[in-house]
Each structure stands twice: as structure tokens, then as C-alpha cells.
Amino acid sequence: MKKWMIILAALFLTGFLLSGSAYAVRKGGTLNFMAPYGGDLSTLDLTKTSRYQDYLVGMNIHRGLYRWDAQNSVPVLDLPESLEISADKKTYTFKLRPNITFHNGRQLVTDDVIWSFTRIATMKPSAPAFRYINMIEGAKDLHEGKISTFTGMKKIDDLTFQIVLTAPIDLSYSLWFPAVVIYPKEEVERLGDAFGTNPVGCGPFKFVKWVKGSEVILEKFDNFYMEGMPYLDKVTYKIMGEAAARDLAFKARELDATIVGAVNYPEYKADPVISKNMIEVAEMFTRLVGMNPDFKPFADKRVRQAINYAIPSDLIIEKILKGKAFPARGYLPSSSPAFDPDGKKYEFNPEKAKALMKEAGYENGFVVERAIGTANKSWGTGIYEAMMPYLKKIGIELKIQQMEGAAMDARIRSSDFDMFIWSLDSGPDSLETMSRWKSDVDVGSGNYVKFKNAEFDKLLDQAAVAETDAEKNELVKKADAIFTEEAPVWFFNYNKAIMAFHPWVHNLSKVAPEMMFQDLTAVWVDETSPRANEK
Amino acid sequence: MFAYAVRRLLQFIPTILAISLIIFILLNVLPGNAALMSRGEQDTGTLTTEDIEEMKRDWGLDKPLWYRYAVYLKGLVTGDLGKSFLRREPVNQLLKERIWPTLKLAMTAMLIAICLGVPLGFYSALRQGRIADTITMIGAVSGVSMPQFWLGLLLMYFVSVKFQLLPPQGYGEGSIKHIVLPAFTLGIGYVGLLARTTRAAVVEILSLDYIRTARAKGLSELLINQKHVMRNALILILTTAGLQFGDLMAQTVIVEKLFSWPGLGSLLVDSIFQRDIPVTQGCILVIISTFLLVNLIVDLLYGVIDPRIRASYK
Numbered sequence: 058m059k060k061w062m063i064i065l066a067a068l069f070l071t072g073f074l075l076s077g078s079a080y081a082v083r084k085g086g087t088l089n090f091m092a093p094y095g096g097d098l099s100t101l102d103l104t105k106t107s108r109y110q111d112y113l114v115g116m117n118i119h120r121g122l123y124r125w126d127a128q129n130s131v132p133v134l135d136l137p138e139s140l141e142i143s144a145d146k147k148t149y150t151f152k153l154r155p156n157i158t159f160h161n162g163r164q165l166v167t168d169d170v171i172w173s174f175t176r177i178a179t180m181k182p183s184a185p186a187f188r189y190i191n192m193i194e195g196a197k198d199l200h201e202g203k204i205s206t207f208t209g210m211k212k213i214d215d216l217t218f219q220i221v222l223t224a225p226i227d228l229s230y231s232l233w234f235p236a237v238v239i240y241p242k243e244e245v246e247r248l249g250d251a252f253g254t255n256p257v258g259c260g261p262f263k264f265v266k267w268v269k270g271s272e273v274i275l276e277k278f279d280n281f282y283m284e285g286m287p288y289l290d291k292v293t294y295k296i297m298g299e300a301a302a303r304d305l306a307f308k309a310r311e312l313d314a315t316i317v318g319a320v321n322y323p324e325y326k327a328d329p330v331i332s333k334n335m336i337e338v339a340e341m342f343t344r345l346v347g348m349n350p351d352f353k354p355f356a357d358k359r360v361r362q363a364i365n366y367a368i369p370s371d372l373i374i375e376k377i378l379k380g381k382a383f384p385a386r387g388y389l390p391s392s393s394p395a396f397d398p399d400g401k402k403y404e405f406n407p408e409k410a411k412a413l414m415k416e417a418g419y420e421n422g423f424v425v426e427r428a429i430g431t432a433n434k435s436w437g438t439g440i441y442e443a444m445m446p447y448l449k450k451i452g453i454e455l456k457i458q459q460m461e462g463a464a465m466d467a468r469i470r471s472s473d474f475d476m477f478i479w480s481l482d483s484g485p486d487s488l489e490t491m492s493r494w495k496s497d498v499d500v501g502s503g504n505y506v507k508f509k510n511a512e513f514d515k516l517l518d519q520a521a522v523a524e525t526d527a528e529k530n531e532l533v534k535k536a537d538a539i540f541t542e543e544a545p546v547w548f549f550n551y552n553k554a555i556m557a558f559h560p561w562v563h564n565l566s567k568v569a570p571e572m573m574f575q576d577l578t579a580v581w582v583d584e585t586s587p588r589a590n591e592k
Numbered sequence: 593m594f595a596y597a598v599r600r601l602l603q604f605i606p607t608i609l610a611i612s613l614i615i616f617i618l619l620n621v622l623p624g625n626a627a628l629m630s631r632g633e634q635d636t637g638t639l640t641t642e643d644i645e646e647m648k649r650d651w652g653l654d655k656p657l658w659y660r661y662a663v664y665l666k667g668l669v670t671g672d673l674g675k676s677f678l679r680r681e682p683v684n685q686l687l688k689e690r691i692w693p694t695l696k697l698a699m700t701a702m703l704i705a706i707c708l709g710v711p712l713g714f715y716s717a718l719r720q721g722r723i724a725d726t727i728t729m730i731g732a733v734s735g736v737s738m739p740q741f742w743l744g745l746l747l748m749y750f751v752s753v754k755f756q757l758l759p760p761q762g763y764g765e766g767s768i769k770h771i772v773l774p775a776f777t778l779g780i781g782y783v784g785l786l787a788r789t790t791r792a793a794v795v796e797i798l799s800l801d802y803i804r805t806a807r808a809k810g811l812s813e814l815l816i817n818q819k820h821v822m823r824n825a826l827i828l829i830l831t832t833a834g835l836q837f838g839d840l841m842a843q844t845v846i847v848e849k850l851f852s853w854p855g856l857g858s859l860l861v862d863s864i865f866q867r868d869i870p871v872t873q874g875c876i877l878v879i880i881s882t883f884l885l886v887n888l889i890v891d892l893l894y895g896v897i898d899p900r901i902r903a904s905y906k
Contacts (some may be wrong), residue, residue: 095862095865096849096862096865096866097858097859097862099678099679100679105680182646182650183643183646183647183650250681253679253681268854269689269854269859270690270848270852270854270855270858270859271763271853271854272763295762295852296852297761297852299849301745302744302745302748302760302761302850305745305748305749305760306748306760306761309752309756309760310756311762461624461865462865463624464623464624466624467624499641501641501644502641
């Protein structure tokens with residue numbers, strides 16, 4: 058009897074586990090996802106764009122040498138199966154997987170990689186993706202038309218090739234970006250500019266249709282190199298820039314997942330079902346107020362520090378952003394490998410702020426005539442309004458000028474401001490991120506606050522030739538500490554990116570560089586989805 | 593009438609030229625770096641000043657304004673509206689894809705406005721001063737003053753979220769179930785407007801001598817309303833509807849964005865924010881040309897309705 062009971066229990070357990078594993082991943086169905094940033098997509102030829110709206114769709118059609126591993130928050134090899142790096146870190150030898158085919162059925166080989174990179178380097182008007190490959194030997198000469206072949210890219214055989222760099226840098230942080238993808242030459246040449254609207258890639262999903270301004274439809278690519286994947290039959294990206302409309306479409310179950318804004322965050326958090334189906338990550342964007350040192354008071358470090366002490370950023374995050382942000386501690390976000398959790402944080406200290414203002418000779422304060430910003434709710438002029446009562450206590454008055462993004466971008470790049478409030482890209486490569494603040498970077502190229510510090514520059518130069526990642530990040534961490542101490546900006550917050558999804562959606566990831574960069578290869582929907590059997 | 597139509601069509605040329613010049617100047621003096629935006633750049637901090645200058649050269653944005661206008665004008669004459677900075681597609685192609693969804697939406701909204709607004713206005717005029725008249729006019733005023741964005745969200749909430757009757761957004765090959773919500777959102781304001789216009793026209797006509805004469809002749813109220821009131825009121829209704837159609841085309845901007853409708857309005861908004869000057873110019877040109885064309889059609893229809901106007905065409 059006992060024996061039988063053990064056998065029965067074992068059978069039951071096996072059955073349970075089997076049914077469990079069958080339930081664990083379900084193949085088929087459609088995912089209604091969204092493209093939430095601004096307007097329509099501009100192109101699905103990712104080498105020609107730098108819009109995240111294009112990347113987040115295109116990255117599931119195309120593939121490159123690396124992809125972002127969301128779980129470990131690092132770039133990993135994608136199309137190559139192996140890589141050897143030379144001792145001087147300047148020669149990368151890749152071996153491609155033998156089972157990669159394009160959506161037109163042809164195998165992907167070394168020539169496709171070299172052709173795709175050459176195309177990026179020689180494209181006119183110049184390709185936005187060029188910045189990700191300009192460290193390869195010969196790239197700049199090729200770009201300027203001085204040579205006709207890519208000297209830094211060498212074919213060894215159909216599946217093996219070498220990339221030679223001009224300096225020993227970590228190529229993975231440049232090549233994981235969805236802008237550097239591999240295309241089939243014959244399709245690009247056949248379609249010309251129309252390739253952007255009829256893309257052919259080698260990713261998990263094939264392009265089906267793009268209803269301009271409305272939606273993009275993709276379907277499963279059966280010959281994707283990852284065996285048995287993707288799980289979904291179809292993905293529809295709904296182009297929905299309006300947050301309120303997106304919220305309603307999510308509640309109407311038209312969208313399977315949505316990106317959550319500060320307005321809806323408390324409501325979603327309080328919802329017993331949705332709150333269990335939300336993922337949050339410190340996205341690599343730092344929100345700050347930049348101060349122009351050409352405006353005399355801001356040339357004084359003590360004034361800039363006083364501003365940092367005078368404003369209760371934690372309180373503003375809690376009350377205005379409804380907790381949808383992580384308080385900033387330096388420029389690099391908490392998801393950066395060079396983030397220092399013990400680094401200096403400007404705690405709210407009005408007395409210290411007053412003392413610093415007095416010390417700097419601005420006891421009676423001053424007026425900031427050009428405090429520019431957009432209407433953005435999380436990092437726009439509304440935040441200035443929240444800051445104003447606190448700044449007034451140390452005698453600083455703001456005159457706010459609100460404008461739309463493109464106009465403000467032009468004002469910042471021409472240094473036509475005293476203060477600006479903005480959200481700046483701060484990852485994933487810590488070194489590249491901090492390099493924008495180097496003394497030799499001009500305003501138009503990203504050093505909007507004209508930051509100049511020799512020690513800071515030296516640390517970054519050392520980081521550029523560091524032997525290991527750990528060493529590099531340690532040096533960048535020190536550079537960030539200098540930046541924080543110098544306070545050329547008011548450190549506000551790191552974006553808390555939140556994605557809510559219905560209970561039937563599984564395997565969405567916390568992607569720190571950009572939450573919407575969701576690789577949908579492993580995403581699946583269970584049978585409770587309203588589109589579980591839709592093809 | 594034919595000669596009149598040709599004359600009017602010829603008048604379009606200077607109008608369009610003048611408008612094209614104004615749009616061109618306005619768009620080119622607008623703050624914001626078109627070259628930078630052509631890459632979809634907001635901030636990456638990785639583009640150098642040299643890169644931006646190179647992009648300006650690529651798109652001819654380094655040339656003087658008069659030269660660029662001359663190039664644009666040359667293209668306009670040959671029907672070439674240029675190439676999108678951002679999408680790198682011919683503007684003609686983009687407009688071709690987007691015009692039909694917008695026309696479909698605008699025409700459906702106008703149909704809703706006419707089908708509901710005109711009978712309501714007529715009914716209200718016939719019940720002048722009574723409770724039905726008051727209620728109808730309160731409804732009409734509410735319709736006119738209701739912000740479209742808010743109304744759209746309200747309809748989405750009740751129709752799609754609460755009762756799950758219709759999809760909350762999307763084009764869906766332009767199917768009826770997808771067009772209902774955006775068309776109602778767009779059309780409801782014009783229902784109110786047409787109801788008020790119809791009521792005012794009918795009330796005025798009802799007080800005229802020939803209506804009294806018709807009644808004295810013993811004609812039935814139905815016949816009077818059909819033959820005399822409706823036909824005379826139609827000119828004012830038609831003028832309002834015609835003028836409003838141009839306005840409606842412009843109003844699609846909000847509705848299309850809200851409902852992810854793939855029309856000209858959403859393309860226009862995107863192109864303005866992206867400083868995609870050729871596309872913005874093309875969109876505005878199409879909207880204005882449609883407006884002019886609809887007005888011409890309305891003018892010609894006057895002649896069909898009213899023989900007195902037809903005579904003046906000669």
C-alpha cells in the first residue's frame with residue numbers, strides 16, 4: 058500500500074511538474090504592445106535614425122553583433138557565437154553562428170557584416186549610427202571618402218571576421234545599440250529608401266505592415282537562430298503618444314502592456330491586480346537643472362552648491378512626481394556600474410545653503426532671467442515652480458521661459474540660457490556617459506554647462522585605457538564624485554521607468570538603458586489573453 | 593458655370609503661392625535645429641558641432657533662405673514637394689498615404705454633423721420658445737464648447753473601457769467600428785454648430801412674407817417646410833458646412849493623435865515637432881488646397897440650389 062502511495066505521489070508530482078512546464082511557456086498568440094514616444098515612427102532602417110521610437114520596434118526585426126542582456130545589465134554577443142579579443146584590446150575576432158538566416162531565407166555571412174558597417178560609414182547624409190562605429194580603423198577616412206574599403210574590417214572566412222580598433226575600448230557598449238544592425242545587401246539595394254518601410258532583417262520577427270501613424274505589425278520568424286523562439290505568433294505595436302489614451306487602451310485590454318507615467322503611477326500602484334504586474338527600473342536618464350557659468354553667480358561653485366542644498370528634491374519627487382523617480386546622487390544613475398551608493402548627496406539643508414550664498418557674496422540673492430524648460434511634467438517648468446519657494450528663501454528668483462523641445466534644444470546648444478531643466482542620457486557605458494562633461498567637449502556637442510576640470514579629465518583619460526571594467530568604473534566613479542562636488546547642475550533624479558502589463562503577459566524585462574527596448578523573443582502570453590489564439 | 597469654376601481655379605494659384613511663401617518663412621524662422629531634428633536627435637550628447645554642420649549641408653539648410661525658397665518653388669511647380677528630412681521619403685508619397693484616412697474621418701464627421709445637426713436645428717426652430725427648443729439649444733451649445741480631447745477620452749472610457757463596445761484606438765483598415773469614436777469626437781462640435789445655424793436660418797425664414805403667403809394659400813406645413821423653408825435655409829447651412837469642412841480638416845490634428853488615426857493631422861503634428869519642414873509645408877498646402885476646393889464646390893452648389901445665384905455666374 059505504502060509503495061503504491063509513493064508511486065502515485067511520484068506520478069502526481071511528475072504530472073504536476075509536466076503540466077507546470079507546459080504552462081510555463083505557451084507558444085502562439087498576439088501581443089499588443091505600444092510605441093509610446095511622440096509621434097509616428099520615422100523609419101525601420103535603424104542605421105538612419107536615432108529615435109527610440111524607431112529602435113524599440115526595429116530591434117525585434119533586426120539583429121546586430123551584440124544585444125543588451127537585461128537580466129545582467131550588460132551587452133552580450135548576439136549574432137556571433139564566439140569572440141576573441143587581442144591582448145592590446147584592439148583586435149576583435151568574431152565567429153558568426155552558422156544558423157542565422159535573413160527573413161528572405163538567405164544565410165547571414167561575414168560579407169553582410171562588413172557591407173552593413175561600410176554602408177553606415179559611407180552613407181550620405183551621414184548615418185546617425187556612424188558614431189557607434191567611428192572607433193574602427195579606417196572608419197573616419199571611409200566616411201570622408203579618403204578610402205574606399207573598410208581597412209578595420211577583415212574577412213577571414215564566411216563566418217569569421219576581425220574588427221580592428223584605433224584605441225582599446227570596449228566595443229560591446231557601442232555595438233549593442235539597435236542602430237548597428239546587419240542587413241542583407243540585396244534587399245537594401247533592391248528597395249533603396251523604401252527599405253525603411255519594408256525592412257528585411259534576421260531578428261525574431263518579420264515585418265508585415267506599417268499603418269503610418271497608427272500601428273506596426275510583425276509576425277514570428279520561424280527560422281530565427283534561437284531554437285523554438287520567439288514564442289509569440291504576432292506583435293502589434295500601437296503608435297500611441299498620448300498617455301491618457303494609452304491608459305484607457307490598457308484598461309480596455311486593447312494594449313497588453315503600457316508604460317506608466319507619474320499621473321497614473323499612484324492609481325496603478327493601488328490597484329490590487331496591476332500592482333502585481335509592474336516592473337520598475339532606474340532608467341539611465343538623469344534629470345537635472347544645468348547652470349550656465351557665463352551667468353556670473355553660477356560661475357561660483359558655492360552658489361551652485363547652495364542651490365543643491367536649498368531644494369528638497371526628495372520631497373518634490375514624492376509630491377510632484379508621485380514617487381516615480383529615484384533621487385539623484387551624482388550624475389550616474391543607480392543602474393550604472395560606476396554608480397557610487399555612498400557618494401555625496403546634497404541633502405536638504407537651507408541653513409547651509411544660506412551660508413554658502415553669504416560666503417559667495419550673494420547674501421541678497423539674484424534674479425535668474427532665463428530659466429528655460431519644456432512643459433514636461435517630470436522635468437519641465439512645473440519643477441521650477443516647485444523649486445521657486447525654496448530658492449526664494451536664499452534670495453534667488455526665477456523667471457521661467459517655457460518652450461517646446463526642439464526650440465529648447467536649440468537654446469541649450471547655443472548657450473542661450475541661465476538655467477535649463479532637462480533629462481540627459483546617462484548610460485549604459487559609464488565612461489562614454491561622463492565624457493560629455495570633459496573640458497574639450499563643446500556646448501554644441503553636449504557639455505551644456507561648460508564644465509572644465511583638469512582632474513576630472515585626467516581620471517576619464519585613465520579610465521579609457523584601464524585594463525579591466527572594474528578599474529574603469531572605479532575611475533569613472535571618482536570622476537563623478539568630482540562632478541558632484543563641483544555641482545554644475547542641480548541633481549534632481551533618475552527616471553524610474555515603469556511598465557504595467559496584464560497578468561497574461563510573461564517575461565517582460567527591466568531594461569535599464571531604456572525600458573521600451575524590450576526584446577520580445579522570450580515574451581509569451583498565456584491562454585487568458587484575449588488574443589491568445591490570434592495569429 | 594464652367595467658366596466661373598475655371599476662373600476660381602485660376603485664382604487658387606496666387607493664393608497658394610502667397611500661402612506657400614508665408615509657411616516657408618514661418619517654418620524657417622521657427623526656433624529649433626531642423627538638421628539636428630532630422631536625425632531624431634533630442635539629446636544624446638554624442639553629436640559634435642561638426643556633425644550638425646555636416647547635416648545642415650546635407651539638407652541644404654546652410655543655403656540662404658531665398659535660395660531655398662526658389663528651390664522649393666521650382667519643385668512645387670513640377671509637383672515635387674521634396675523629401676522628408678526625417679523619413680527620407682518623398683513628401684508626395686507620405687501625403688498620398690495620409691490624405692484618404694483624413695478625408696474619410698472628416699467626411700464621416702461632417703456626415704454625422706449634418707445628419708444630426710440639421711434635423712435638430714429644424715426641429716428646434718419649429719418648436720421655438722418651447723422646452724424642446726431650449727433643451728436642443730443647450731445641447732448644441734454644450735457640443736460646440738466641449739473640448740475634443742476631453743470628449744474623446746470620455747467616449748473612450750465609456751464606450752471602450754466600461755462597455756467594451758468599440759476599440760479605443762487604431763485604424764483597423766478603416767473599418768466602421770474603428771471610425772465611430774474619432775468621427776463622433778470630431779463631429780459633435782459641428783452638430784451643435786449646424787443645429788444653431790439651421791435653427792437661426794429656419795426661424796428667420798418662417799417669419800418672411802412668402803411663408804405667410806404660402807400658408808394663406810392653404811399649403812400644408814409639410815409642403816411649406818419642404819419647398820420653401822428647407823430650400824432657402826439650405827444656402828446658409830451649406831455655407832456653414834462648407835466653411836466648417838476646412839476647419840474640420842484642421843481639427844483632425846487633435847483627434848488623429850488621440851485615436852492613433854493614420855491621417856494628415858497626425859503627420860502634421862509630428863512634422864512640426866520634428867522640424868521636418870518639407871512635410872509640414874506639404875501637409876499645410878494640402879489642407880489649404882482642400883479648403884479652397886471645398887469652398888469652390890460649395891459656391892457651385894449655391895447655383896444648383898438657387899437659380900438667382902446661378903444667373904450671376906454668367
